[in-house]
Every structure is written in structure tokens, then in C-alpha cells.
Amino acid sequence: xxxxxxxxxxxxxxxxxxxxxxxxxxxxxxxxxxxxxxxxxxxxxxxxxxxxxxxxxxxxxxxxxxxxxxxxxxxxxxxxxxxxxxxxxxxxxxxxxxxxxxxxxxxxxxxxxxxxxxxxxxxxxxxxxxxxxxxxxxxxxxxxxxxxxxxxxxxxxxxxxxxxxxxxxxxxxxxxxxxxxxxxxxxxxxxxxxxxxxxxxxxxxxxxxxxxxxxxxxxxxxxxxxxxxxxxxxxxxxxxx
Amino acid sequence: xxxxxxxxxxxxxxxxxxxxxxxxxxxxxxxxxxxxxxxxxxxxxxxxxxxxxxxxxxxxxxxxxxxxxxxxxxxxxxxxxxxxxxxxxxxxxxxxxxxxxxxxxxxxxxxxxxxxxxxxxxxxxxxxxxxxxxxxxxxxxxxxxxxxxxxxxxxxxxxxxxxxxxxxxxxxxxxxxxxxxxxxxxxxxxxxxxxxxxxxxxxxxxxxxxxxxxxxxxxxxxxxxxxxxxxxxxxxxxxxxxxxxxx
Numbered sequence: 498x499x500x501x502x503x504x505x506x507x508x509x510x511x512x513x514x515x516x517x518x519x520x521x522x523x524x525x526x527x528x529x530x531x532x533x534x535x536x537x538x539x540x541x542x543x544x545x546x547x548x549x550x551x552x553x554x555x556x557x558x559x560x561x562x563x564x565x566x567x568x569x570x571x572x573x574x575x576x577x578x579x580x581x582x583x584x585x586x587x588x589x590x591x592x593x594x595x596x597x598x599x600x601x602x603x604x605x606x607x608x609x610x611x612x613x614x615x616x617x618x619x620x621x622x623x624x625x626x627x628x629x630x631x632x633x634x635x636x637x638x639x640x641x642x643x644x645x646x647x648x649x650x651x652x653x654x655x656x657x658x659x660x661x662x663x664x665x666x667x668x669x670x671x672x673x674x675x676x677x678x679x680x681x682x683x684x685x686x687x688x689x690x691x692x693x694x695x696x697x698x699x700x701x702x703x704x705x706x707x708x709x710x711x712x713x714x715x716x717x718x719x720x721x722x723x724x725x726x727x728x729x730x731x732x733x734x735x736x737x738x
Numbered sequence: 739x740x741x742x743x744x745x746x747x748x749x750x751x752x753x754x755x756x757x758x759x760x761x762x763x764x765x766x767x768x769x770x771x772x773x774x775x776x777x778x779x780x781x782x783x784x785x786x787x788x789x790x791x792x793x794x795x796x797x798x799x800x801x802x803x804x805x806x807x808x809x810x811x812x813x814x815x816x817x818x819x820x821x822x823x824x825x826x827x828x829x830x831x832x833x834x835x836x837x838x839x840x841x842x843x844x845x846x847x848x849x850x851x852x853x854x855x856x857x858x859x860x861x862x863x864x865x866x867x868x869x870x871x872x873x874x875x876x877x878x879x880x881x882x883x884x885x886x887x888x889x890x891x892x893x894x895x896x897x898x899x900x901x902x903x904x905x906x907x908x909x910x911x912x913x914x915x916x917x918x919x920x921x922x923x924x925x926x927x928x929x930x931x932x933x934x935x936x937x938x939x940x941x942x943x944x945x946x947x948x949x950x951x952x953x954x955x956x957x958x959x960x961x962x963x964x965x966x967x968x969x970x971x972x973x974x975x976x977x978x979x980x981x982x983x984x985x
Contacts (some may be wrong), residue, residue: 544800550829550985570832576828584823593748600744601831644831 501648501679502547507556509539509546516542518703521558524696527634528660529670529680531690534700535731540683541581543700544652547681548578552640562645574602577641577649580655585625591636592621606645615639615669632663638669648679657688665694680721688725699730706730741833747840753845761805763849767857770922771799771905774867779839783926789953791924792865796857797896797948798878798920803853805941807846808887809894810912815842816895817904826985835984843888848882871954879951879964883944886967889974891941896982916940940970 502524509517510543510726517539522524539609545551547558549565564570585594592633595608608656612618615635620628628636634654655663663686670693674680690697691711699707699714707714707730711723718726753759770794777789787794819825819838828835861867869876888909898904916922918932919941925933936942943963950960957964 548830550826569829570834573830573832576830578827580823580825580827584827586749586752586819586822586824588752589748593751596749597741597744598831600741601828601833603832 503559505557523544528695531697532696537701539703577646579641581652600646611639651682742775767802783885787836797952798945803850811907812891813904817901867914871951876951879947886971889971893974893978
């Protein structure tokens with residue numbers, strides 16, 4: 498199967514601080530890949546380097562066989578992105594934000610049916626800032642899907658949501674995965690990673706400390722639960738022995 | 739083109755929803771015009787002058803919207819969109835983040851144009867205003883002043899650390915120029931000493947060009963103001979492009 502995302506020996510430092518140290522992985526079409534780690538472990542920097550909003554110091558990156566920097570305009574016709582916080586104009590309405598987003602792409606999906614599919618169609622005339630956390634997160638997924646993408650990047654999509662809203666988002670992602678979309682996500686919730694991700698990479702202070710399936714992570718760490726395995730990999734005392 | 743049109747439409751809606759520009763760029767110049775009209779009526783600018791006081795002030799009034807959009811509107815919106823990372827978000831789309839800047843410039847150009855047209859209509863209908871000089875000369879001068887003021891705004895918005903600092907710099911530029919450059923308070927009523935001080939404001943120079951064009955005076959004695967505007971435009975554009983911060 499074809500590699501949709503390919504990262505080889507990615508390195509990025511800010512001054513003396515090494516934010517990402519030799520990260521390599523690839524994601525095949527239709528798979529869900531989870532990038533995990535504590536705050537400051539280098540997840541967002543990695544995503545930004547992969548998307549080309551930050552320049553990597555070293556390493557090869559390709560998405561859908563293209564460079565995010567030199568093939569930017571062509572590549573981002575086919576890629577959906579949701580940053581940790583979606584950045585929108587003050588006083589903009591849901592419909593207006595969707596309309597602007599759709600106008601950026603040559604063959605956008607119909608945002609009205611996406612809004613309906615994600616249960617926020619009745620909010621089309623509401624101000625974005627007045628949506629509840631769950632509604633806003635659904636809107637952000639809609640925005641990431643407007644390009645009708647082959648691959649989406651979702652950065653901490655469920656942070657700040659209540660349990661119900663989180664479950665709803667999982668269902669949505671499971672549906673997208675079933676529809677053949679390739680997904681790269683970051684998350685702090687191990688239950689959702691366990692359910693959604695085919696493969697994970699755990700970062701610890703910029704270094705990948707584990708790569709593989711959730712089952713492998715549990716096996717390798719000699720733990721019973723994945724959350725314990727994750728903590729085992731990221732915990733300072735235990736891991737450094 | 740589709741993206742440009744959609745964005746322009748939405749940004750205009752957002753701007754009108756905010757009301758600020760409607761008040762400061764469209765209504766305020768009209769209010770000043772009407773006040774000056776009530777005070778001076780159709781009187782000549784001074785005894786024996788071939789033009790009226792309103793005709794003398796028209797060029798100045800037409801810069802109020804340019805000043806509001808260029809020196810206040812642009813820096814605020816550019817720094818705000820950078821702070822909210824809207825500019826950055828465009829980097830992961832097929833459209834360049836420069837597009838939104840072009841959209842903003844277009845929007846403030848439209849405000850200035852609407853202000854110019856409404857001022858012209860009101861002045862012509864109610865205060866017997868006649869353009870004594872060449873329309874083309876006036877338009878060229880008006881464009882030059884706009885490019886110069888917008889480049890100042892783009893520079894401030896492009897390099898200011900955050901929206902707060904951009905706001906402070908914008909206020910420090912906007913209010914003195916609005917009040918003292920002759921845009922609202924007529925230059926001619928100021929004492930000579932004061933005139934020499936306010937001559938240092940870029941907009942004062944710009945207004946001299948427009949005044950000369952409106953009144954059909956020779957362009958020879960506004961060569962210095964023209965040069966000043968061109969130099970400001972060149973320097974500020976260079977700094978804005980060279981040092982612009984996208985995030």
C-alpha cells in the first residue's frame with residue numbers, strides 16, 4: 498500500500514533546544530496514525546514541520562508524494578488541517594467561515610451537507626464564538642473536510658470536550674476512516690487513541706520512544722492497560738532506568 | 739478569483755458589522771464637510787479668492803477615510819489576523835496568505851472611494867462645489883496619498899509585535915494626523931507657527947497635493963509634497979515587505 502505521509506529523520510531545534518530529534522514514520526492510505534506525548538514533547542512542532550508551516554532543520558517529508566513547501570498549492574488542494582485552535586475572524590458566522598474556506602479550493606465538498614452530517618446545520622447563521630465546545634469541534638472537523646481531502650491532520654481535536662462530545666467525535670472519525678480517509682492525529686486521551694489509531698508514535702522530549710500498534714506498546718511495556726503503557730514509555734524515572 | 743471575491747464580500751460584511759469604518763471613514767468626513775459648509779457657506783476662501791472655502795477643504799476631507807483605513811484599519815486588522823493565526827492558517831491551503839492582505843487593502847480602498855464620492859456629491863449639491871483643476875490630476879494625487887498612507891499602515895501592522903502595540907502605534911499616527919494635518923481642522927485657520935509644525939506630518943504634505951489639484955493651481959509648488967509621499971511609500975513598502983511577520 499502507498500505511503501500517504503512519509504517522514505524521514507526529521508529534526509528541528511529552537512536555539513539550543515532540540516524540539517524534534519530524528520523522527521521517522523510513514524502512514525499508509527486509509528490508516529489512522531496517532532502522535533502522542535506530553536505537552537512540549539514535540540507533537541505540534543512535528544505536525545508543523547510536516548505541513549511546512551515550520552521549516553525542518555533536517556529530514557525528508559512528503560505528503561501524497563509531494564513536498565509541503567515546494568508543492569504547497571497543489572498539495573493543500575487534497576489535505577485538510579485542523580490546528581489546536583481554529584483561527585477565525587471575530588464576529589464571523591458559521592456559514593461565512595465555511596463559505597470562505599470552500600472558496601479556497603478548486604473542488605470543495607458541499608459544506609452545507611457536511612454541516613448537516615455533523616449535526617450543526619442549524620447553526621449556520623450562528624456566530625462561531627457562540628458555539629458550545631462540542632459544536633465548535635464539529636465545525637472544525639467540517640472545515641478540515643471542506644477540501645474533500647485524502648488526508649487530514651487533526652491536532653488535539655477532543656481537548657476541552659466533555660465525555661459525550663468526545664464520543665461523538667470518535668464516531669465521526671471512525672466513519673471517516675471507514676470512508677478511506679488517512680488521518681494523522683494527536684491526542685492526550687489514551688482511550689480514544691486505543692479505539693481510533695492503527696499505529697502510534699510516542700514522543701518524549703522530541704525523541705520517538707515507541708512506534709508500532711497499541712497492542713505492541715502494551716506488550717513491550719509489560720503493562721495491562723494502554724494508558725499505563727503510555728506512562729511507562731513517557732515516564733522519566735522508569736524509562737531512564 | 740473566486741476566493742478573492744468571497745473573502746472580500748465576507749470581510750466587508752465583518753467590517754460593516756463592526757461599524758467603526760462606517761463611522762470613521764464615511765460618516766465623519768461628511769459631518770466635517772457639513773459643519774464647514776454651515777460655518778463658511780459658499781464664501782470665498784479669503785477675500786478676493788477665486789475659490790470657496792469648501793473647495794479649498796475638499797482635498798483634505800477626502801483624506802479622512804484614507805487616513806482611517808490606512809493608518810488605523812490596516813494595522814489593526816493585519817496584526818489581529820496574525821495574532822489569531824488566520825494568516826498562518828492560509829499557509830495550509832492552496833491560497834497564499836498574501837491574498838487576505840490584498841483583500842483588506844481592497845476593502846479600505848473601497849471605503850476611501852465611497853467617502854470621496856459621497857463627499858463630492860454632498861459638496862456639489864449643497865455647497866456649490868466645483869472641481870477647478872483636472873480630475874485626472876486629483877485622482878492621481880489621491881492615489882499617491884492612499885498608497886503612501888496604506889504603506890505606513892502595512893508596515894505598522896506587518897512588523898508590530900502584537901495587536902496591542904499595533905493599536906498604540908496606529909493611534910499615535912492616526913489622531914495627530916486626523917486633527918492636525920488639515921484633514922478635519924482646516925490648515926488655513928492655523929497660525930503660521932503651527933502650520934510649520936504640522937508640515938512635518940506626512941498627511942499634511944499629501945493634502946497640499948490634493949488641494950492644489952482641486953483648485954487648479956500649478957503643480958510646481960507641490961513637487962516637494964509629491965516627493966515626500968513617494969519616498970514614504972517606497973520606504974514603508976520596502977520595510978513592510980522585507981520584515982513582514984506572518985506569525
